[in-house]
Amino acid sequence: MESSQNPADPTIGPHHKAHYDFQFLSAGFQLGLFEALEKEPGITREDLSVRLGLAVQPCRILLLGCTAMGVVRKEGEGYHNTPFLPPLSALPDQESAAYLHRIYRAVDWFCESLKENSNVGLKNEIPGTASTLYGRLAENPELESSFHVLMSSISHLVAEEIAAEIDLSGYRLLLDVGGGAAMNAANLARTWPDLEVTIGDLPSITSLANDKIAELGLTGRVRAVSLDAFHDDFPVGHDSVLFAHFLEIWSPDRIRALLAKASDALPPGGGVFVVTPYQDDRGTGPERSAYLSAYFHTVASGEGMVYTPMEYEEWFGEAGIDPVKRVMLGPDTVVICGRKR
Numbered sequence: 402m403e404s405s406q407n408p409a410d411p412t413i414g415p416h417h418k419a420h421y422d423f424q425f426l427s428a429g430f431q432l433g434l435f436e437a438l439e440k441e442p443g444i445t446r447e448d449l450s451v452r453l454g455l456a457v458q459p460c461r462i463l464l465l466g467c468t469a470m471g472v473v474r475k476e477g478e479g480y481h482n483t484p485f486l487p488p489l490s491a492l493p494d495q496e497s498a499a500y501l502h503r504i505y506r507a508v509d510w511f512c513e514s515l516k517e518n519s520n521v522g523l524k525n526e527i528p529g530t531a532s533t534l535y536g537r538l539a540e541n542p543e544l545e546s547s548f549h550v551l552m553s554s555i556s557h558l559v560a561e562e563i564a565a566e567i568d569l570s571g572y573r574l575l576l577d578v579g580g581g582a583a584m585n586a587a588n589l590a591r592t593w594p595d596l597e598v599t600i601g602d603l604p605s606i607t608s609l610a611n612d613k614i615a616e617l618g619l620t621g622r623v624r625a626v627s628l629d630a631f632h633d634d635f636p637v638g639h640d641s642v643l644f645a646h647f648l649e650i651w652s653p654d655r656i657r658a659l660l661a662k663a664s665d666a667l668p669p670g671g672g673v674f675v676v677t678p679y680q681d682d683r684g685t686g687p688e689r690s691a692y693l694s695a696y697f698h699t700v701a702s703g704e705g706m707v708y709t710p711m712e713y714e715e716w717f718g719e720a721g722i723d724p725v726k727r728v729m730l731g732p733d734t735v736v737i738c739g740r741k742r
């Protein structure tokens with residue numbers, strides 16, 4: 402039996418109270434509790450209530466929940482973060498926490514989204530008229546910038562591994578479709594000194610990406626251009642295409658169309674690399690594939706989910722791309738590598 406089918410505690414117990422745990426964590430981030438404890442370890446409850454702008458009793462309730470969960474520790478009268486927190490606090494700075502809070506609210510519409518087969522969470526919680534999260538972000542510049550801060554911090558966790566594990570030694574010009582704020586492009590360009598990278602992303606992102614590229618001193622080898630992957634032709638002349646954290650946003654039909662477009666734009670032997678969250682081929686997990694699928698369906702697009710490597714390999718075949726290998730990056734991310742016939 403695969404581990405994803407065999408959770409440590411198979412009872413419903415921890416799950417039916419999970420909304421409380423989540424609220425303690427979410428409030429801790431939003432109110433700056435963990436940041437305050439990082440700056441002033443051992444601070445007392447009374448001082449914390451002043452720092453966080455909370456009345457004494459609400460602050461006490463927050464601390465009770467966080468210590469009960471084990472994310473905060475009390476020693477004498479002072480409070481400390483525990484080692485359970487850093488993987489989380491590494492992600493949400495205040496800006497990202499504000500963004501995540503919106504997403505948490507939107508995911509509350511999961512059941513309605515399943516019934517309507519549509520991203521009801523996006524429609525009800527993120528202002529704007531576009532049908533996808535990315536379109537609505539373009540309508541909300543502050544939210545868009547928070548999204549990219551957060552996305553970069555998530556991509557950062559695997560970006561170095563991607564650069565270490567994907568062999569681009571045979572390629573000179575990579576097209577990074579939906580490349581966002583250049584996290585992967587920058588790492589790949591640093592790893593492969595002969596490589597040039599074109600990031601194709603929505604117009605609202607390109608100047609953000611180009612500023613980042615300039616800041617990293619990579620202008621000349623990395624550039625961002627405006628590309629709507631569905632409606633524009635892919636720029637010509639590239640010998641490899643990267644889809645990182647991109648294809649899973651979309652439906653199988655749209656993924657097939659994107660892979661066909663990539664294949665058409667490449668010469669024979671051209672490389673195709675899909676970096677995506679991992680779902681095992683039997684469709685049983687891991688957990689992160691389930692969470693992210695709920696997110697894509699309820700918020701991001703209403704049409705995507707985390708697919709299995711086997712599905713990508715079939716879609717590669719239909720597009721005239723031979724699957725070459727799968728590379729796991731930790732337990733939750735896979736790179737599916739292919740070569741155009």
Ligand SMILES: C[S@@+](CC[C@H](N)C(=O)[O-])C[C@H]1O[C@@H](n2cnc3c(N)ncnc32)[C@H](O)[C@@H]1O
Binds near residue numbers: 606
């Ligand atoms: C989940 S982010 C991934 C960013 C980056 N590849 C990474 O791994 O960090 C998805 C990206 O797709 C872009 N995007 C969404 N719709 C797009 C479209 N139609 N054409 C091109 N890019 C698009 C978004 O702006 C965003 O930067």
